[in-house]
Amino acid sequence: MAQCGSRACWFGLGVVLGVALGSACATLLRASPARGRPDSRADAPVVPSDASADRALTDDATDVVEYRGFVIHVFCHALGPGRFKALCDIWESGAVVLEGGAPPTTHATPEDARAAAISWARQWVQRNG
Structure with a gap:
């Protein structure tokens, strides 16, 4: 060396x-x-194969409902095949009073998820409004 x-x-x-x-x-x-x-x-999350259908669920509010002076905006999200969750924002007098509230379950269809979120939001308004 x-x-x-x-x-x-x-x-x-x-x-x-x-x-x-x-x-x-x-x-x-x-x-x-x-x-x-x-x-x-x-x-990576498991999502259904039709990505264009999922995009339609998450871009804008899928439902806007008025209840006892409150406005409920419902957003539905695809979590995977046959798994949907809806979240809602609750507004009063032009201001958000609850953001991203939802029942703690997932549903098989977007319609079921939306209906559960609207029902949950109405109960929230009854208790807190």
Whole structure:
């Protein structure tokens, strides 16, 4: 092995070995992309295959209902195949008094989810209005 008597020589040797080791590690990571990286698809929600139908459910309020001076805006969301949840915002005199309220269940159809959210919002108005 070559002799290295100065600090600069040892420093140069360390840099060369570091570059070689780093290059080897980068090559190994590129060769096996699943190693060391979490699967981003594992956290992805399961949604129905027709994405255009889901977009129609989540863009705007699907129902607007007036009840005892309150305005209830209902939003329906597809959570997966056969799983829908509706949320509602409750307004009074042009101001939001409850945002994102909903019954704690999911439903098989968007219509069932909407009906449950409207019923829940009416009960909320009766108790708090």
